[in-house]
Amino acid sequence: MLTFRDATSADVDALVALIESAYRGDSSRAGWTTEAHLLHGQRTDAHAVAAVIAHPASRIMVAERAGQEGPELVACCQLEERGGADGAAGYFGMFAVRPEEQGGGIGKQVLAEAERIARGWGATELHMTVIVQREELIAYYERRGYRRTGRISPFPYEDERFGLPQVDDLAFELLVKQL
Secondary structure (H helix, E strand, C coil): CCEEEECCHHHHHHHHHHHHHHHCHHHHCCCCCCCCCCEECCCCCHHHHHHHHHCCCEEEEEEEEEECCEEEEEEEEEEEEEEECCEEEEEEEEEEECHHHCCCCHHHHHHHHHHHHHHHHCCCEEEEEEECCCHHHHHHHHHCCCEEEEEEEECCCCCHHHCEECCCCCEEEEEEEEC
């Protein structure tokens, strides 16, 4: 059984490790969300995670379950209150599930809780961006009611804080779900 809470500054190092393990390097290959074939280097760092936690309109939601030595971090996501074209919108990002636990339903539970929280803010839609080459990931979100918008933004090739691209045509597409 998962429990959810907002991350604190004490969680930063564990969150960075979780996010990195889900997307980059050899550990990410144990799951299906790996970006290791597209990007090397870091996915995030302690400064970026701490900034999200400290931002007044943003939070990182932590998903934990009981372990033998206390609660175990198994997933996380960023939620941010933003304006939208037709009213209040939320942004969903920094989503990570332990690679060895992916495919077992944890992601669905985290996404459902994030949507519930965004509706509680009065958000009418939830936004996210996904690397366009991640067709399997985009299909996962489409099965959960998100739609492709065709709104593409460039990958920040010049900023190594987001990783070291291994291909030349990376870009992000905005996905939106009506809540």
